[in-house]
Amino acid sequence: MITAHVVNALNKHLYENEFDEFLRRRHDFFVNQKKWRPPSPDGRERDQFDTDAATYLLGIEDDRVVTSARLIPTSEPHMVSEVFPHMCERSGVPRRPDWAEWTRTFVVPDKRSTGLRGTLTQLCCAVMEYALDEGLCAVGGVQETYFMPHHGALKWHARPQGLAREHKGEWYIVAYIDVNEAALASVRKILGISHTLLVRQGTQLPFIGASELRKQASYC
Numbered sequence: 001m002i003t004a005h006v007v008n009a010l011n012k013h014l015y016e017n018e019f020d021e022f023l024r025r026r027h028d029f030f031v032n033q034k035k036w037r038p039p040s041p042d043g044r045e046r047d048q049f050d051t052d053a054a055t056y057l058l059g060i061e062d063d064r065v066v067t068s069a070r071l072i073p074t075s076e077p078h079m080v081s082e083v084f085p086h087m088c089e090r091s092g093v094p095r096r097p098d099w100a101e102w103t104r105t106f107v108v109p110d111k112r113s114t115g116l117r118g119t120l121t122q123l124c125c126a127v128m129e130y131a132l133d134e135g136l137c138a139v140g141g142v143q144e145t146y147f148m149p150h151h152g153a154l155k156w157h158a159r160p161q162g163l164a165r166e167h168k169g170e171w172y173i174v175a176y177i178d179v180n181e182a183a184l185a186s187v188r189k190i191l192g193i194s195h196t197l198l199v200r201q202g203t204q205l206p207f208i209g210a211s212e213l214r215k216q217a218s219y220c
């Protein structure tokens with residue numbers, strides 16, 4: 001079972017080795033395997049959305065990073081708003097501080113289980129737990145369509161923002177998942193756990209800024 005370490009601009013210095021491993025594994029997956037981006041000379045994958053606005057969940061098991069998630073408030077520039085706005089023709093591009101874009105998820109090859117209790121589901125549980133703790137209403141973004149049945153198997157409600165589109169032989173859709181207690185309870189039941197998967201070390205940066213917290217009650 002993973003532990004999901006919450007890493008942000010204020011505590012990243014505590015995770016120098018783990019974050020470097022995360023970037024190298026991103027390069028292996030998104031560059032070498034998926035061919036989404038050109039190779040980087042230093043073997044680490046970064047993009048324009050790796051800013052101080054991002055929060056990372058590093059899934060660690062047996063002292064190595066085996067999975068990950070990057071969360072960015074949709075009120076900030078994010079992948080959907082800057083690269084894929086044309087895929088939100090149904091509901092428009094979300095721009096809300098309590099909606100998080102979820103990107104840069106991978107699972108290392110030896111942890112890619114086809115079972116529903118595998119590493120991917122464990123990461124999903126950690127993301128839902130974090131989102132609920134931080135008062136978010138939705139998480140999601142552009143994703144391969146094969147994730148949609150997985151969301152359904154977790155009994156999660158995912159809302160497409162537009163139609164699916166093909167790119168380089170794979171199908172993608174922009175969708176956001178409702179954040180609520182029932183969604184967390186469902187995935188925990190599947191995993192057979194009741195304990196937290198999150199690890200918070202050092203200074204924590206609230207996902208929703210203080211000025212936005214005062215407005216939040218009217219959002220969800």
